[in-house]
Amino acid sequence: MKKVFSFLRLNIIPIAGVLFISFLFTACKKTLNSGTHTPVAGLMAFNLVPDKAAVGVAISGNVFTTSPLNYTNYTGGYLNVYTGSRNVESYDYTSQQILDSTTQLFEDSAYYSVFVVGANGHYKNIIVKDNVDSLSSSTGEAYVRYVNAIPDSTSQPKVTISANGTNVFSDDAAFATVSGFKGVMPGDVAITVNNEAAINASRTVTLEQGKIYTVLLTGLPGATDSTKAVAIKFIQNGSVTP
Secondary structure, eight states: OOOOOBOOOSSSOOSSOOOBHHHHHHTTBOOTTTOOBOOEEEEEEEEOOTTOSEEEEEETTEESOSSOEETTOBOSSOEEEESEEEEEEEEETTTOOEEEEEEEEEOTTOEEEEEEEEETTEEEEEEEEEOGGGOOSTTOOEEEEEEEOOOOSSOOOEEEEEETTEEEEEEEOOTTOBOOOEEEOSEEEEEEEEOSSSOEEEEEEEEOTTEEEEEEEESBTTOOSTTTBOEEEEEEEEEOOO
């Protein structure tokens, strides 16, 4: 089954434009005459750190994000990463101070996301394997997952994603939780995150058939600055077609 991914700007401004998955795995091939292939994976990076205006990511000491990722920005698509066990570092783009360092095994032709999260001196790289290439277009569904990037170690807010009155997710999700992708019928989807205290946000979004989404639960509990308040955002990872 052919997977076609088009990386679009939705509710977050990416630093990259439209990318296609065909580019990801042809860009690092050797010449046509050699017939050899350099194994690569795809990595999408997010800055979900509300008290860092700009974050960078480096892979094994090499700059991965050539431009800064402003808060709630992401790379706009999956970018090439050589395979193997690689060190992933996130850093404050202004001061160059390391925020977190994580080792990740990148597999050939696989896709990953790194969410840089945290606040107030405590930061974390959440790296997950995105099984976007295993999702089927035959169901007629859209696909959605969520990441709880709201730094709160004292509660597990209820995350609900529902369509037509049926819950796709109804989870008590601790900070740094990343769900798997689940199928949902296209159309309006209601999203809420609530801990009955300082975390309380809701939003309705429209999802399209065959497209793959990540819901980003962001912000600081109780923040008075509207740019840092708890909010629900989403991006499109790509789309699946027959």
